């Protein structure tokens with residue numbers, strides 16, 4: 696979780712900074728990521744002014760994280776915020792078995808998805824994981 700927190704500090708988003716870290720089956724850190732724009736995109740200076748308008752362009756931390764490893768390579772993901780529904784689906788597709796998050800996200804269907812697929816989804820405080 697500490698690695699996820701540090702990764703979140705790199706986010707360019709002034710309103711919402713989310714970070715995530717992935718561990719493999721030997722508990723080695725294989726990836727860290729944060730929410731942001733597509734690689735190589737240089738945002739114009741007024742890009743961040745429209746908080747709602749920019750949302751569809753933001754790539755979530757979990758999606759960026761999954762772009763860094765192959766399916767089945769990561770066992771555990773720690774993320775600063777509970778994955779949203781599409782991110783939870785993405786984590787399932789990548790074969791993640793355990794997910795720890797700090798902040799709850801009440802609009803997310805992640806708890807229901809985790810239950811059906813038998814994935815451990817657990818809230819942890821601060822730097823606990």
Ligand SMILES: [Zn+2]
Nearest residue numbers: 755778779782
């Ligand atoms: Zn998401």
